[in-house]
Amino acid sequence: xxASGGAFLALMLLLSRDAGAEQPNPExxxxxxxxxxxxxxxxxxxxxxxxxxxxxxxxxxxxSDENGVDWxxxxxxxxxxxxxxxxxxxxxxxxxxLELILANGETAGVRRILRNIRIxxxxxx
Numbered sequence: 001x002x003a004s005g006g007a008f009l010a011l012m013l014l015l016s017r018d019a020g021a022e023q024p025n026p027e028x029x030x031x032x033x034x035x036x037x038x039x040x041x042x043x044x045x046x047x048x049x050x051x052x053x054x055x056x057x058x059x060x061x062x063x064s065d066e067n068g069v070d071w072x073x074x075x076x077x078x079x080x081x082x083x084x085x086x087x088x089x090x091x092x093x094x095x096x097x098l099e100l101i102l103a104n105g106e107t108a109g110v111r112r113i114l115r116n117i118r119i120x121x122x123x124x125x
Contacts, residue, residue: 041094041096042094042095043092043093044093044094044095044114045090045091045092046063046071046090046091046092047065047066047088047090048064048065048069048071048088048089049063049064049086049087049089050062050063050085050086050088050089051063051064051070051085051086052082060072060078061075061078061079061081061082063081069112070112071095071112071113071114072111072112072113072114073113073114073117074113077093077114077116077117080117080119081117081119089119090119091114091117091118091119091120092117092118093114093115093116093117093118094114094115094116095113095114096112096114096115097110097111097112097113098110098111098113
């Protein structure tokens with residue numbers, strides 16, 4: 001099979017799977033699955049240490065604040081903070097939480113997420 005034939009087959013499989021998929025009912029839920037506080041996100045200011053958790057190819061970027069709370073940053077936004085690894089910085093962003101559910105249905109905790117961040121204070125040298 002040629003590369004273009006394989007791509008076509010993959011596209012057809014994807015389209016056929018989506019065609020039979022159940023369409024979500026917008027009135028059935030207040031927000032995306034697992035989001036604990038759906039609706040208007042809260043704007044917060046976080047001061048803490050920028051940390052890189054995990055290893056390549058999927059490192060995660062966190063800010064650990066002064067109260068011991070770890071704030072997860074999405075990959076595209078966390079890249080801006082890579083130069084500040086292990087330094088204390090202040091950022092402002094939209095706070096969100098995501099309930100982590102295990103395969104057996106048990107709750108594994110809550111991930112605190114910062115989105116649309118802006119650096120408020122550069123760390124002192």
